[in-house]
Amino acid sequence: MAWQWFHRLGSPKWFYEKTSLWLPYLSIASVLLFVVGAIWGLGFAPEDYKQGNSFRIIYVHVPSSIVAMAGYYIMAVAGAVGLIWKMKLSFVVMRCAAIIGIGLTFLSLFTGAVWGKPTWGTYWHWDARIMFTFVLLLLYISIMALHNAYAKNDLADKICAILALVGTVNIPIIYKSVDWWYSLHQPATIKITDESTIAASMAYPLGIMVVAFYALYSLLLILHVRAEILQRERKTSWVKNIVLSVSQKR
Amino acid sequence: MNKPQPPAYTTSAISFSFWPFIGLSLKREWLLVFRNRADIANPLIFFFSILMFVPLGITPDAKVLSSIAPGLIWIIALLATLLSLDRLFVVDFENGSLDQMMVSGQSMFWIVMCKCLVHWSVTGLPLTLLSPVLGLMLSLPTTAYIALMASLLLGTFVLSMIGAVGASLLVSLKKGGVLLSLIVMPLYVPVLIFGSGAVNNAAVGLSVTGQFAILGAMVLLAMVLAPLAAAAAIIISLRNH
Numbered sequence: 001m002a003w004q005w006f007h008r009l010g011s012p013k014w015f016y017e018k019t020s021l022w023l024p025y026l027s028i029a030s031v032l033l034f035v036v037g038a039i040w041g042l043g044f045a046p047e048d049y050k051q052g053n054s055f056r057i058i059y060v061h062v063p064s065s066i067v068a069m070a071g072y073y074i075m076a077v078a079g080a081v082g083l084i085w086k087m088k089l090s091f092v093v094m095r096c097a098a099i100i101g102i103g104l105t106f107l108s109l110f111t112g113a114v115w116g117k118p119t120w121g122t123y124w125h126w127d128a129r130i131m132f133t134f135v136l137l138l139l140y141i142s143i144m145a146l147h148n149a150y151a152k153n154d155l156a157d158k159i160c161a162i163l164a165l166v167g168t169v170n171i172p173i174i175y176k177s178v179d180w181w182y183s184l185h186q187p188a189t190i191k192i193t194d195e196s197t198i199a200a201s202m203a204y205p206l207g208i209m210v211v212a213f214y215a216l217y218s219l220l221l222i223l224h225v226r227a228e229i230l231q232r233e234r235k236t237s238w239v240k241n242i243v244l245s246v247s248q249k250r
Numbered sequence: 251m252n253k254p255q256p257p258a259y260t261t262s263a264i265s266f267s268f269w270p271f272i273g274l275s276l277k278r279e280w281l282l283v284f285r286n287r288a289d290i291a292n293p294l295i296f297f298f299s300i301l302m303f304v305p306l307g308i309t310p311d312a313k314v315l316s317s318i319a320p321g322l323i324w325i326i327a328l329l330a331t332l333l334s335l336d337r338l339f340v341v342d343f344e345n346g347s348l349d350q351m352m353v354s355g356q357s358m359f360w361i362v363m364c365k366c367l368v369h370w371s372v373t374g375l376p377l378t379l380l381s382p383v384l385g386l387m388l389s390l391p392t393t394a395y396i397a398l399m400a401s402l403l404l405g406t407f408v409l410s411m412i413g414a415v416g417a418s419l420l421v422s423l424k425k426g427g428v429l430l431s432l433i434v435m436p437l438y439v440p441v442l443i444f445g446s447g448a449v450n451n452a453a454v455g456l457s458v459t460g461q462f463a464i465l466g467a468m469v470l471l472a473m474v475l476a477p478l479a480a481a482a483a484i485i486i487s488l489r490n491h
Contacts, residue, residue, distance in 0.1 A: 135436045135439055138432070138435065138436040139436050141432070142432050142433045142436065145429055145432055145433075146419060146420075146429065146433060149420070149423055149425070149429055150423070152490070154490060155422070155486070155487070155490040155491070158486045158490070159419050159483060159486060159487070162419065162479055162482055162483045162486070163419055163433065165479070166415055166437070166479050167436075167437075169475060170436075170437050170440075173440050173468075174436070174439050174440055177439065177440035177443045177444065177464075178439070178443070180443070181443045181447070
């Protein structure tokens with residue numbers, strides 16, 4: 001009995017119906033968090049004494065980097081759950097997490113480049129974090145490409161889950177080795193400001209933005225999974241009923 | 251990786267004990283490789299032919315070459331290994347040998363391990379043995395030759411193992427090629443960092459113990475985990491194809 005909720009979670013129909021109820025609350029929460037975090041961060045947080053207003057891109061850059069990295073683990077755990085308990089829904093989550101992960105990692109690299117120009121004087125500089133984010137982007141893309149290469153969804157799902165797990169073992173190794181690589185590398189003349197000594201007045205809106213990004217991530221993931229479920233289950237009767245009821249309302 | 255080894259289909263298989271089975275597997279792989287000798291030679295020819303682009307594209311200046319030689323040789327070795335991975339499992343998948351191996355009752359882990367060992371012995375090992383010639387042509391500092399060979403000896407083994415995982419993921423697809431490179435390249439990052447790091451350090455006379463310790467750890471980790479992942483992917487492909 002205790003595990004019933006877990007197995008119900010594996011049913012696409014149950015998920016679709018439940019998330020229909022959650023969606024309004026989640027959307028409102030993420031919009032509110034975004035509005036509060038963005039206005040506070042962009043409008044009211046004090047200017048950085050060295051970087052001026054250009055530091056404000058931190059409110060997009062840091063949350064997107066954090067969620068991009070966490071997203072890989074969400075994807076890998078979803079893949080593992082799919083392999084172990086043979087849950088179809090879990091594989092759908094894995095695939096959708098890969099797509100959103102590509103977007104977030106790209107956003108992180110892009111905002112980093114935009115931020116780098118005024119502060120470091122260059123769009124791109126090979127340091128440990130940039131290298132790691134770059135590798136992360138490639139890992140996400142490889143999962144996406146592998147999934148697209150297979151014609152059959154069920155085979156693609158399982159194969160991608162294995163790649164996601166291989167990546168999970170590798171991510172800490174890549175992270176540490178890139179770090180090590182950079183510490184031996186000729187250190188750059190560019191100074192990266194220390195992020196741990198951030199003032200509280202700047203940190204609070206940053207915290208809100210991180211939570212907002214997580215909320216947005218969940219929202220996007222759920223929306224994406226719902227769309228994919230409709231696509232994959234299009235031959236079942238409950239999907240036909242939903243589609244018919246929507247078209248009748250019009 | 252958490253996936254347990256699925257049981258073989260038959261329980262009444264003719265049971266070979268472990269070592270004769272390993273011996274037979276290795277012998278089979280060796281025979282197959284030596285009957286398609288061109289497949290071994292091509293990565294090695296690539297290893298040398300890409301070399302001519304370096305002075306043409308960058309500079310023939312020995313000073314510049316010797317400073318970039320460690321990383322360059324490592325990158326070329328990595329690409330040569332990548333090129334050789336394409337056919338690792340595909341032939342056996344298409345002619346049904348892998349199906350037979352799966353129903354033989356033997357563990358897929360060890361079958362994959364034997365394939366990797368043979369693959370390494372015909373790509374990584376010759377690359378390692380030929381690498382001093384490359385070093386000579388790129389005017390690698392003389393202090394770095396031993397580190398170059400030792401790092402390639404360990405590193406190419408890891409490259410073969412990780413590459414086998416990539417090849418196993420694509421085993422049922424007709425078109426591997428570029429996709430295989432895309433999958434495997436990010437996973438090669440740590441090997442390249444420590445492999446070329448060791449040669450770079452040796453070239454300027456620094457200690458290389460740390461790099462070799464980590465390369466050795468990678469060899470052990472890859473030996474335990476890579477065949478596990480590759481075996482799981484092959485079995486999934488065989489069952490769902």
